[in-house]
Amino acid sequence: MAFLLNCPNCGERNVGEFRFGGELKVRPEPNSSRDAWTDYIYFHRNVAGDQSEWWYHSFGCRKWMVALRNTVTNEVKDVLFPEDVS
Amino acid sequence: MLQLFQKKRMWRKSPLKRHYDVIIVGAGVHGLATAYYLGKLGITNVAVLDKGYIGGGASARSTAILRANYLTSQGIPFFRESLKLYGDLAQELDYNMLFTRSGRFDLGHTESAVFGLRMRSQFNQMHGVDSRLIGPDEIKKLIPVLDIRQGKHLPVMAALYHPPGGVIRHDAVVWGYARGADRMGTEIHPFTEVIGIKKNDNKIIGVETTHGFISAGSVVSATAGWSSTVAALADVNLPIVTHPLQAFVTEPLKPYIDATISSANLHVYAYQTDRGEVVIGGGVNHYPSYSQRSTLDMLETLSGHVLELLPALRDVNVMRQWAGLCDMTPDYAPIMGKVDGLDDFFISCGWGTWGFKAAPIAGKCMAEMIFTGRVPELIQPFSLSRFREGKLVNERASAPAGAIH
Ligand SMILES: Cc1cc2nc3c(=O)[nH]c(=O)nc-3n(C[C@H](O)[C@H](O)[C@H](O)COP(=O)(O)OP(=O)(O)OC[C@H]3O[C@@H](n4cnc5c(N)ncnc54)[C@H](O)[C@@H]3O)c2cc1C
Numbered sequence: 001m002a003f004l005l006n007c008p009n010c011g012e013r014n015v016g017e018f019r020f021g022g023e024l025k026v027r028p029e030p031n032s033s034r035d036a037w038t039d040y041i042y043f044h045r046n047v048a049g050d051q052s053e054w055w056y057h058s059f060g061c062r063k064w065m066v067a068l069r070n071t072v073t074n075e076v077k078d079v080l081f082p083e084d085v086s
Numbered sequence: 087m088l089q090l091f092q093k094k095r096m097w098r099k100s101p102l103k104r105h106y107d108v109i110i111v112g113a114g115v116h117g118l119a120t121a122y123y124l125g126k127l128g129i130t131n132v133a134v135l136d137k138g139y140i141g142g143g144a145s146a147r148s149t150a151i152l153r154a155n156y157l158t159s160q161g162i163p164f165f166r167e168s169l170k171l172y173g174d175l176a177q178e179l180d181y182n183m184l185f186t187r188s189g190r191f192d193l194g195h196t197e198s199a200v201f202g203l204r205m206r207s208q209f210n211q212m213h214g215v216d217s218r219l220i221g222p223d224e225i226k227k228l229i230p231v232l233d234i235r236q237g238k239h240l241p242v243m244a245a246l247y248h249p250p251g252g253v254i255r256h257d258a259v260v261w262g263y264a265r266g267a268d269r270m271g272t273e274i275h276p277f278t279e280v281i282g283i284k285k286n287d288n289k290i291i292g293v294e295t296t297h298g299f300i301s302a303g304s305v306v307s308a309t310a311g312w313s314s315t316v317a318a319l320a321d322v323n324l325p326i327v328t329h330p331l332q333a334f335v336t337e338p339l340k341p342y343i344d345a346t347i348s349s350a351n352l353h354v355y356a357y358q359t360d361r362g363e364v365v366i367g368g369g370v371n372h373y374p375s376y377s378q379r380s381t382l383d384m385l386e387t388l389s390g391h392v393l394e395l396l397p398a399l400r401d402v403n404v405m406r407q408w409a410g411l412c413d414m415t416p417d418y419a420p421i422m423g424k425v426d427g428l429d430d431f432f433i434s435c436g437w438g439t440w441g442f443k444a445a446p447i448a449g450k451c452m453a454e455m456i457f458t459g460r461v462p463e464l465i466q467p468f469s470l471s472r473f474r475e476g477k478l479v480n481e482r483a484s485a486p487a488g489a490i491h
Contacts, residue, residue, distance in 0.1 A: 002381040016383055020373040035474065042325040042416055042473045046314035048376045071328075072376045 003074040008081055009061040021054030023047075024066060048072050055079070096261055097140075097268035102275055102297050107131040108456060109293055109302040111280045111316055114145040115256070115442060116434050117308035118263035118274075119449025120456075122179075125270035127457045132272045134264075135295060137279035141260035144310050147378075147410030148442040149333050149367050150259070151346055151357070153190045153251035155210050155217045157483035160467035161419065162213040164447060167464060169250060171446035181262035183254050184360055188344050190251030191229065193395070195240035195351040202350075203246040206483055210248075217248045229345050233397050240351055240394070251346060253357055256442060263449070283319040289429040290320065304430040304456055311376070311411025313435035322425050324435065325473050326413045329370035330377060331439050332384045334407035336399065338362030347395065354391040364399060366392050370412055370439060380407040412438045419479035420444065422452060423461055423469045432456060433470065440484035 004012045023044055028036040045051075051071050056064050066085050068078040107129060110117045113136035121134045136142070152172055154165040176183045194200040203219055210217035222234045225245050234242040264274055275297075282294030283305065292301035307316045311328045339362050348355035356366045368388045371381070385407055393399060413435050415421060421436035434452050437444065451462045461469070467479055 002383055014383075015373060018373075038474055039323070043323040044314070044325070044327055045318070045323060046327055046374070047318075048312070048315050048328075071374065074375055074377050 003076060005055060005067060005076055006079045007057050007060060008065060008079060008084075009063055010057065013057070013060055017057060017059040019056040019058045021056050021064065024052040024054060050077070096265045097274050100273050102133070102278065102295075102300065103273075104299075105301045106133045106273075107303045108306065109300060109304070110134045110306045110308060111293065112136060112143070112308040112310065112312075113140045113264070113274055113276060114143045114308060114310060115141065115148075115260050115263065115445040116310070116437065116448060117306070118260060118267060119445045120306060120308060120434065120452040121267040121272045121274075122263045122270075123450045123453035124456060125267050125272050127453055129453075129457060130271035132267075133300070134267070134272065134274045135278040135280060135293075136276050137296075139276050140264055140274060141257065143312075144410040144412065144437070145256060145260050145442065147333070147408055148256045149355075149365050150254050150256035150442050151190070151251070151355070152185070152254055152443040153248055153346075154215045155190065155192065155206060155246060155248040155251065155483065156481060157206050157209060158419075158479055158481050159209070159213070160479050161481040161484065162209060162215055164464055164468075165443060166213060166215050168444050168447035171450070172254065172443070175259070175262070175446060179262035179266045181258055181265065183258045183262060185252060185254040186360065187250055187252035188346055188357065189228070190248040190346045191225065191348070192246040192248070193225075193242050193347060193349040193351070194244045194246070195235070195242060195349065197243075199351055200244045203244060207246055215248070216250050217246060219244050220247045229343060229347065231343050231396060231398055232347065233395055235394070253346060253359070259442075259445065263445075280316060280319070283316075283431075285320065285428075288427055290431040304432060306432045306434065306452065306456065308434045310413045310435060310437050310441065313413050313433065317425075317433065320425075320428060320431060322428070324421070324433075324470070325415055326421075326436060327374045328376055329374050329412050329414050330409040331367070331370045331412045332380050332388075332407065332409045333365060333367035334380075334385060334388070335359070335363040335365050335405050336402045337405050339364065339402065342398070343396065349391075349395060352391040352394055354388055354395070356392050356396060363405065364396075364402070370414065371409075376411060378409050378411060380409045414438045416473075417478040417480050418484045419481040420448065420468050421470050422448060422465045423455065426471055436468075438484065
């Protein structure tokens with residue numbers, strides 16, 4: 001099912017305008033272990049339910065944002081610029 | 087005479103026991119194939135559990151294209167052996183599977199796409215897979231209805247022609263394996279969801295289900311798009327993201343095209359079924375989701391793209407569109423084997439958009455691994471630990487409609 005994302009800059013736009021950027025994770029320090037980086041890059045929680053995730057408005061304002069979306073229903077609950085994520 | 091009207095069950099309904107030697111989570115083509123080959127090794131105190139009906143996951147939604155014209159030295163022999171097993175599967179299971187080897191054509195519309203296809207043809211031949219590069223004239227002769235687009239944008243410059251490839255009836259494969267496993271004594275329990283996995287230190291001892299706790303010697307997860315949710319019950323993360331994949335069919339037409347065509351440049355593939363419907367599919371949705379609802383924009387894009395190749399479909403009506411879940415891995419290759427640090431827990435996943443064709447060999451290798459405790463050579467490259475060891479497989483030829491440009 002397709003859906004809309006409420007871009008904090010452009011308003012409600014079709015998901016087709018956005019690029020998905022992966023689930024929100026804590027990025028390891030540059031000198032962290034190889035295992036920590038492997039986890040960060042390849043391993044995901046891939047939850048069926050509410051997920052905080054990155055989106056890039058590639059056919060719009062070209063800004064990165066963080067959305068809270070239910071991955072089962074595709075209901076988008078919140079879209080914020082990263083600096084506004086608490 | 088009366089027998090004709092009696093409903094015969096293809097598999098028994100039995101009460102759930104409190105212990106099995108092996109519990110397989112997921113009654114899709116992979117779980118059932120694993121159960122079948124375990125049965126052939128004499129392991130039949132086995133239960134296959136599914137939260138829904140038998141084969142109702144990706145297996146029910148598959149377009150079931152079978153082929154072995156892959157790219158890597160790990161992938162080609164693996165898929166070659168699977169195609170071989172599929173060739174004899176109707177006999178083996180005494181079940182008509184309507185396997186039609188109509189031939190598979192991967193079309194190249196750019197220099198770089200043709201380079202990729204040529205490379206594949208060479209690697210395929212090295213590994214004994216019938217696959218060769220052919221030019222536009224030969225393509226036009228073999229598929230007269232195809233627009234080879236000479237003088238247009240994205241002309242068909244060449245095709246990787248793979249004669250033994252084709253299409254099988256997906257439900258028949260699932261039911262054939264289910265009946266075969268059932269006949270050897272294995273139990274199949276639909277509508278039994280696994281909601282917990284019980285561990286004793288590092289050893290898996292059983293599963294919590296919607297019908298109570300069941301202990302097991304070994305637990306196998308063959309849950310494709312839901313693999314991450316099942317692994318999470320054992321506190322395991324996987325290198326998997328779940329994406330929906332969609333397809334649709336037209337109304338039935340007279341025999342029109344006798345080939346499976348796929349274009350990486352146009353992100354679309356198509357073939358005609360025995361019933362005359364033209365099946366059309368493409369790549370996964372560009373965002374992950376567990377929603378199995380289809381989208382209008384995918385229908386529009388795929389329709390537009392297929393008309394570039396099969397313009398005669400212009401006024402044909404679409405009958406059905408659907409979506410299924412795909413467990414996508416970063417290297418487009420499957421994951422089979424044990425999870426490091428956990429005893430008696432096996433996974434078979436990462437089947438993405440390419441897994442239906444792999445079920446016979448994967449099921450056979452999984453069964454052998456559970457039986458002997460050793461990993462068969464054919465599937466050694468597909469371990470979960472490859473991601474930690476930096477040994478990704480990069481099987482780009484398995485992406486929907488091929489990802490090599
Ligand atoms: C539209 C589409 C087209 C495709 N086309 C092709 C193709 O042409 N060729 C090809 O080779 N592959 C194709 N594929 C991919 C292929 O269909 C899949 O890789 C394959 O069917 C996966 O089989 P499986 O048995 O691993 O998973 P599934 O068939 O998805 O079975 C997994 C089962 O696990 C069950 N389950 C999940 N969670 C639980 C739980 N907690 N407890 C109990 N049960 C659970 C589900 O209900 C499901 O029945 C396609 C896929 C789709 C969606």
